[in-house]
Amino acid sequence: MSALPVTCVPAFDDNYLWLLHGVDPRHVAVVDPGDAARIAQVLQAEHLHLDAILVTHHHRDHTGGVQALADAYGCPVYGPASETIPARTQALVAGDLVALPTLGRHFTVLDCPGHTAGHIAYAGHGALFCGDTLFSGGCGRLFEGTAAQMLHSLGQFAALPGDTAVYCAHEYTAANLRFALAVEPGNPDLVAYAAEVTRLRAAGLATVPTTIARERAINPFLRTQLPAVYASVWQEAEVAHAAPDETFRLLREWKNRFR
């Protein structure tokens, strides 16, 4: 598991805003600050200094607090080059290195289109900040990208080391697992994890971060190449066979109408 200290700041109904700490833990960067007031509150209460803002995509629940925090703290704003991000000072493309010298941290930028066309993720120090691309047990909706793009984006994440800590931007796990169990009812890891998530949520606890190893074991959107998953998707869609991209698209559509 990642040695990177991270503070979870819940916001709105189900967003998680992440504060990642420097080697000196009083210096922090924030990922996807949808709500400036929530972040300012934690910074003041914990006597933290905000040195950078990292944004994964342009949606309001991820960017709503960027301008106010940038104004208040005078820090750089990193975000995807191909999307409109408020107050952005550093436009990022795949493979860029985000060096945060006052934190002693650095992150690699991964391109992960699908949820939005220019969505990026930040990987480093055994952690992945993936915005609305990968959720525990699920993935983001395809608002701007294609199924093929999302499948490729998720495949990139699945290839990261198994112990990578995955900081998703929403607490969607319980609902995702109800769907995952419909897809793959015979997966013992999934059944066990669903029971654990039920316990965590009943206690009011977050299920995030998750890990890449766990998601490989339980997340149907990372498992469409497996017979147990694709057979279930094809059966539900009433098709005899589908190519990988089409299978992924059918799975995502099934999730969209699943209640």
Ligand code: ZN
């Ligand atoms: Zn989003």
Ligand code: FE
């Ligand atoms: Fe979101």
